[in-house]
Amino acid sequence: MKKHFFLFLLMVGTATALLAQSDTYRTLNPVSFTELRFNQVRPGYSRVLFEFRMPPSSNKINLELNYISQLKALPNLDSLLGVSLKAIKQIVDSTPTDIFGRRIDVRPVDNKVEIRMVSHESNQNTLVYQNGNLNNLKLDKDTLRIIFYPQDEKTEYQKYYPAYLSIHVNHLSDLFNLESNTIASCITLLKSSFTEEALGKLNLNNSYSAVFNLTEQKMIFPSTKMIQKRGNKAYTRFQNNESSILPAIYGSMQYSRGAFVPSFAAGLSYVISDNKYNDHRVFLMWEPYFFFSNTNNQFQTYRNDFVTLRMVEFDKPEKGGWSFVQNVSVGYLVGRRGNWFEPNTFKFSLPGIRNHTLQIEPEFYFNNFFRNFSPTLRLSLFFE
Numbered sequence: 001m002k003k004h005f006f007l008f009l010l011m012v013g014t015a016t017a018l019l020a021q022s023d024t025y026r027t028l029n030p031v032s033f034t035e036l037r038f039n040q041v042r043p044g045y046s047r048v049l050f051e052f053r054m055p056p057s058s059n060k061i062n063l064e065l066n067y068i069s070q071l072k073a074l075p076n077l078d079s080l081l082g083v084s085l086k087a088i089k090q091i092v093d094s095t096p097t098d099i100f101g102r103r104i105d106v107r108p109v110d111n112k113v114e115i116r117m118v119s120h121e122s123n124q125n126t127l128v129y130q131n132g133n134l135n136n137l138k139l140d141k142d143t144l145r146i147i148f149y150p151q152d153e154k155t156e157y158q159k160y161y162p163a164y165l166s167i168h169v170n171h172l173s174d175l176f177n178l179e180s181n182t183i184a185s186c187i188t189l190l191k192s193s194f195t196e197e198a199l200g201k202l203n204l205n206n207s208y209s210a211v212f213n214l215t216e217q218k219m220i221f222p223s224t225k226m227i228q229k230r231g232n233k234a235y236t237r238f239q240n241n242e243s244s245i246l247p248a249i250y251g252s253m254q255y256s257r258g259a260f261v262p263s264f265a266a267g268l269s270y271v272i273s274d275n276k277y278n279d280h281r282v283f284l285m286w287e288p289y290f291f292f293s294n295t296n297n298q299f300q301t302y303r304n305d306f307v308t309l310r311m312v313e314f315d316k317p318e319k320g321g322w323s324f325v326q327n328v329s330v331g332y333l334v335g336r337r338g339n340w341f342e343p344n345t346f347k348f349s350l351p352g353i354r355n356h357t358l359q360i361e362p363e364f365y366f367n368n369f370f371r372n373f374s375p376t377l378r379l380s381l382f383f384e
Contacts, residue, residue, distance in 0.1 A: 038105040038116045040162055041066075043145065047207045052186045052214045058141075060168045061186055061214070065150070066161035069204045071194055073150040077165055077183040080108055084146050085175060087113035092172045099126075101140025102172060107147045141168040144175055186214060193219050208235040244271050248283050252380040254363060256289070257340050263289045265308065283310040287331065291340045305335030306347060314354055325354035327361055342367040349378060357382040 046064035048071075053060045065071065084106040095102065100119050107114040128135055146165040165183070169175055189212050202208070211221040222234035248269035253262050267285035284307075291302040308331035315323075333345040345367045352361030359380045366373040 034116065037114070038107065038147065041164070043103075043143075043164070043166060046164065049209045050186075050190055051209075051211045052189070053211065053220075054214045056215075058170070059174070061183070062164070062166040062168070063186065063190070064164040064166070066163060067204050068194070068199065068202055068206070068208050070150040070161070070163055071191070071199065072196075074163075074187065075148060075150065077146075077148075077187065078181060080146055080148055080165070081167075081178075081183055082180075083108050083113060084144065088115060088144070088172075089176075091115070091117065092175070095172055097171050097173065101142060103143040103145060104172070105145050105147065141170065142172045142174075143168050144172070182214075185217075186212070189214065189217055189219075202235075206236060210235055245269070246271060248285065248382075250285075250380050250382040252287075252378055254376045254378040256365065256376045257291075257374065259291060259340075261289050261291060263287055278313060278315060280313045281311070283308070283312070283329075285310060288335075289340075291338060293338075302338035302340060303335065304333060304337055304341050306331040307334050308347075310349075322353045322355045324351065325359060326351050327354075327359065329363075341365065342372055344368065345372075352378075 041064070043062075044064075046066060048065040048068050050063045050065075051060060052062070087106065087108070088104055091104065103118045105116040105118070144167045147162050148165065149161070150163055167175060167178070190210075193210065210219055212218065213220050226234040246269050248265075248267055250265050251263070252265065253260065255261070265283075265285040265287040267283060270282045270284075272280040272282060287306040287308050289304045289306065291304065293300050293302070308329050310329035311327070313326040327349065328351065329347075329349045331347040333341050333343075333347075336343065336345075345365055347363060347365045349361045349363040352359060354360075359382065361378050361380070362375060363378040364373065364375050
């Protein structure tokens, strides 16, 4: 039996690795090599995002980094902008001023500039009625997105992670009306808040964001009050919920010891993080299992209580249908009725599959170093 058990664990571990490799392959291989080259990280999805607004105009500049430490190794971005504008001048001159929103992706590398244009045609369906006239309404900005690679001798690996400078304007021709030191003003304003000392206190693997008013030369988000209250956490990006403790309830059904056994769980869940991409939670649960018998028309219920520690991690947004979920739990029998479980029984579960709040996972029971070892398949419904 132990050989079968370890063989099963090996199979589960292999399947997990294969799933991880499959996910990595999908992540690193988008729809086309063109997307991989020019759009490896979609606009707005970088780990670090700084936005610079320029009122009274609606123009803005975004700086996107893979790691906050790349802020120490930025090239001359005004120079990169000048090279990029020179490269796209003929394209902009030949592009009509119309309702379509366009984005030009630029890669200045190896003494050449690679260019890709994307057109957003959704504007053809947006209209405005004003003063008795019906006209097309342009909502999407035109954008120049420059791809570059910060390089730092101390962090050589970072040269493989792209960063992005995006300039959003009403029309592409407005790009040539920017002042020559506009980007330098952005970086100066940015580094007044993210000094060398401040960067040393940040976790390099976390996500950060801030919004600045370039015209007034000040940071508008997070506010001074937020920074005083939360410290560096005020800059955290994609953080919907801070770590917190919440009540938790779920019900389950499993086939155990020769019978279908319903169970109920109540306790607390500690939300490690609940953000745009992942939900990580730890559960401490009281789990009563209910066994039933009918002897000589004497119907009896036997309740066996476990205390269970469970960790669940799943990706967001949730995919349609069933998907792999990283789940593990360990439980100990604290209340025993009848002879369904032996004294000092343990149970544990392994990663399974999940469909919204419905989860299926393998679960195992044993006592005294895997004596009386028995497997089951557990179906759980989380009330969230």
